[in-house]
Amino acid sequence: MLEARLEQANLLKKVVDAIKDLVQDCNFDCNDSGIALQAMDNSHVALVSMMLKSESFSPFRCDRNIALGINLTSLTKVLRCAQNEDILTLKAEDAPDVVNLVFESAESDRLSEYDIKLMDIDQEHLGIPETEYGAVIKMPSAEFQRICRDLIALSESVSIECSKEGVKFACQGDIGSGSVTLRSHTNVDKPELNVEIDLTEPVALTFSLKYLVNFCKASGLSGQVKLCLSNEVPLLVEYALSNNSYLRFYLAPKIGDEE
Amino acid sequence: MARTRSKPAIKDPVPASTSAATAALPPSALDPPKLFILPTGASPAARIVTLPNPVTASPTRYFFCPKTGFYEFTKIAAPKKVSRSWLLAPHKAAEDRLHKITNSPEEVSQQGAGNSDKHDSAENIIDTPLISKGYITKSADLFVATPLDLMFLILPALSPISSVSKESQKQLFLSLDDYLDALSASSPHLKQLLLNSKLQDKISRRMAAICDIVDAGDEKMYRLSQRKLLAALLSKAERMAKEGLPTSMEEKFVRSVLEIPIMSVRREESELGSAPQTGPIPVGEGEEATEDKSQSATQSFGTATPVTTTGDSQSPITSSSTVSSLVTPTLPEVALSKPPSTAPEGILHLLRIRTILTFIFSSYIPPHLHKQLQALLQDTKSPDFAPLDAHLSHIASMHSQVQALRSLSDNISRKRGFEGDDEAAEARAEKKRMKEEEEKRKKNESKAVKQLKKVDTTGMKKLSAFFVKVGSKK
Numbered sequence: 001m002l003e004a005r006l007e008q009a010n011l012l013k014k015v016v017d018a019i020k021d022l023v024q025d026c027n028f029d030c031n032d033s034g035i036a037l038q039a040m041d042n043s044h045v046a047l048v049s050m051m052l053k054s055e056s057f058s059p060f061r062c063d064r065n066i067a068l069g070i071n072l073t074s075l076t077k078v079l080r081c082a083q084n085e086d087i088l089t090l091k092a093e094d095a096p097d098v099v100n101l102v103f104e105s106a107e108s109d110r111l112s113e114y115d116i117k118l119m120d121i122d123q124e125h126l127g128i129p130e131t132e133y134g135a136v137i138k139m140p141s142a143e144f145q146r147i148c149r150d151l152i153a154l155s156e157s158v159s160i161e162c163s164k165e166g167v168k169f170a171c172q173g174d175i176g177s178g179s180v181t182l183r184s185h186t187n188v189d190k191p192e193l194n195v196e197i198d199l200t201e202p203v204a205l206t207f208s209l210k211y212l213v214n215f216c217k218a219s220g221l222s223g224q225v226k227l228c229l230s231n232e233v234p235l236l237v238e239y240a241l242s243n244n245s246y247l248r249f250y251l252a253p254k255i256g257d258e259e
Numbered sequence: 260m261a262r263t264r265s266k267p268a269i270k271d272p273v274p275a276s277t278s279a280a281t282a283a284l285p286p287s288a289l290d291p292p293k294l295f296i297l298p299t300g301a302s303p304a305a306r307i308v309t310l311p312n313p314v315t316a317s318p319t320r321y322f323f324c325p326k327t328g329f330y331e332f333t334k335i336a337a338p339k340k341v342s343r344s345w346l347l348a349p350h351k352a353a354e355d356r357l358h359k360i361t362n363s364p365e366e367v368s369q370q371g372a373g374n375s376d377k378h379d380s381a382e383n384i385i386d387t388p389l390i391s392k393g394y395i396t397k398s399a400d401l402f403v404a405t406p407l408d409l410m411f412l413i414l415p416a417l418s419p420i421s422s423v424s425k426e427s428q429k430q431l432f433l434s435l436d437d438y439l440d441a442l443s444a445s446s447p448h449l450k451q452l453l454l455n456s457k458l459q460d461k462i463s464r465r466m467a468a469i470c471d472i473v474d475a476g477d478e479k480m481y482r483l484s485q486r487k488l489l490a491a492l493l494s495k496a497e498r499m500a501k502e503g504l505p506t507s508m509e510e511k512f513v514r515s516v517l518e519i520p521i522m523s524v525r526r527e528e529s530e531l532g533s534a535p536q537t538g539p540i541p542v543g544e545g546e547e548a549t550e551d552k553s554q555s556a557t558q559s560f561g562t563a564t565p566v567t568t569t570g571d572s573q574s575p576i577t578s579s580s581t582v583s584s585l586v587t588p589t590l591p592e593v594a595l596s597k598p599p600s601t602a603p604e605g606i607l608h609l610l611r612i613r614t615i616l617t618f619i620f621s622s623y624i625p626p627h628l629h630k631q632l633q634a635l636l637q638d639t640k641s642p643d644f645a646p647l648d649a650h651l652s653h654i655a656s657m658h659s660q661v662q663a664l665r666s667l668s669d670n671i672s673r674k675r676g677f678e679g680d681d682e683a684a685e686a687r688a689e690k691k692r693m694k695e696e697e698e699k700r701k702k703n704e705s706k707a708v709k710q711l712k713k714v715d716t717t718g719m720k721k722l723s724a725f726f727v728k729v730g731s732k733k
Contacts, residue, residue: 020707021705021711022708024700024708042708043712043714043716072705073704124728125729126723127728129727156714156715211714233725234726250726252719253719
């Protein structure tokens with residue numbers, strides 16, 4: 001059986017919020033190392049990969065590998081019933097029909113309990129190799145979100161060019177063009193505002209902004225976001241969580257018809 | 260009506276193939292004997308000849324007897340699916356005169372003593388082991404020789420295609436010899452036959468019936484008159500209609516065409532219900548009158564049908580006229596407004612005539628003459644087809660009405676009727692379930708997911724192109 005206690009329901013709420021706009025149903029694969037999730041959007045051009053390590057829970061118990069097929073819309077509905085600071089406990093049998101969520105309020109003695117019916121979901125699982133990326137950019141997640149939101153006003157796609165000068169997000173649309181350039185930048189007082197660019201080769205790729213904006217919904221999870229790019233390879237957008245947990249998004253680049 | 264495609268013309272096919280027939284379990288004969296029913300009293304000089312078909316101009320076999328004229332072959336065959344064969348059994352009388360036999364016993368038994376002529380003619384073929392010991396032919400085809408009017412065979416010569424192509428130009432008057440030359444040019448067999456002066460006489464007589472004639476000195480000159488031709492055809496049609504159409508033709512071209520859609524049953528009920536209130540006397544009288552008429556028509560048809568036709572051919576006539584007499588009361592308002600449209604006996608007769616004419620046209624008349632003859636037929640008043648056309652269009656309109664009514668009101672019941680098929684119902688249920696599920700899924704879909712579907716993903720490869728599938732985790 002599975003029993004995972006999360007000190008703050010907030011974490012799961014944000015993770016699910018970030019994913020639910022990308023995928024509809026997905027399997028939460030639970031094993032003794034934690035809870036993992038991998039799912040693609042309907043067009044199969046974007047992939048979300050989540051790993052919540054067992055260390056993020058206290059306690060975490062999972063006797064067998066269990067796949068919890070959950071409709072994320074339903075999960076969101078239930079998670080809305082939890083306050084951010086509630087203690088969340090996930091429970092499931094070994095061959096579960098339902099997943100049980102218990103919200104405990106630390107302040108009051110309120111205890112709410114919900115069951116969500118599970119689904120059988122046939123999902124293909126992709127093996128994602130460890131990749132040496134040509135460019136790794138770390139920046140404040142709010143900054144990345146702002147760039148994406150600003151540029152989507154102009155165009156549907158953005159070209160990300162990494163060179164010695166810095167990283168340039170540029171787009172060209174019907175009303176005109178725009179670009180944002182970031183350079184490496186260290187803020188001693190507020191390290192979360194640092195911009196680090198680690199470049200081994202120049203990279204230039206184009207991506208769909210709609211998807212990037214969607215990824216940015218995870219900004220609340222982490223102060224910093226890591227963008228990893230290599231030519232002809234999907235972009236990796238990673239939001240690091242505590243205890244080596246992470247939420248990663250992959251997005252296929254636009255190849256061919258440059259706009 | 261399938262025209263025969265028998266093997267090369269021999270006077271009588273049977274003796275030619277008898278040798279192959281009697282070998283002990285031989286490979287099946289390449290050219291098996293065929294069964295013919297030949298006219299009684301054919302002269303010994305009768306021949307099977309190859310002449311151009313008047314319609315297609317392709318060589319076709321005919322039976323020619325100098326005394327009685329031309330016969331065409333009609334192939335009577337079992338449907339392909341039904342495997343039938345002829346068993347030709349020895350006939351007692353035939354065995355007695357074994358040395359004389361030339362025909363298959365079947366033929367002897369069917370024709371009785373009528374073919375003694377032929378026996379004589381074929382007497383010299385004695386050496387062959389005889390088919391009369393018993394024989395099985397694989398195909399159950401039977402070729403029946405039926406009399407054919409000489410007129411049809413000479414039509415192509417009377418009006419060559421070239422004469423029609425030059426429309427305005429009047430065809431020239433030609434002498435009988437010119438036509439005979441044209442005829443003999445068309446077929447070597449005919450050339451031989453035309454040496455017979457009797458046949459020439461016959462031809463000239465038939466030509467006189469359908470041609471305009473002028474006297475040029477001591478010679479008569481002929482030119483095809485389409486008006487006369489049509490009159491001849493019409494008289495043929497009249498005669499055929501009087502005898503009654505073959506059952507299958509009657510069923511297909513007359514009865515089914517005149518069938519009134521079912522709707523009338525309901526209307527009849529309502530009419531009966533409302534009749535007492537609306538003073539039905541004049542309507543009722545009209546009904547009876549028409550009914551009587553059609554009844555008498557039925558009777559007259561019944562008596563007119565000759566004894567040779569089976570009871571079968573009578574029944575459709577009777578039933579069809581009862582059908583139409585049933586119809587009359589159901590549509591009183593129509594009957595009052597358009598009296599000719601419900602005169603069944605006239606309509607029936609007209610429709611038969613038209614059916615027969617269509618048949619004659621398609622089987623015997625060269626295609627290039629059709630157009631002009633049809634036009635003439637339209638103009639002619641002797642059988643006036645106008646009431647038939649009116650009636651047919653009336654029926655067509657009723658059919659469309661019923662169609663419209665059905666699609667409106669009968670919709671539900673008809674749907675139920677279709678559901679008798681379990682499998683189909685199951686498939687439909689499955690489809691419905693899938694659709695509902697799909698709808699449910701769609702409802703559960705978040706707004707953002709829906710919007711993401713609209714994103715232009717051209718030029719973006721699927722992620723499975725970059726990452727390797729490792730099989731779905733359970």
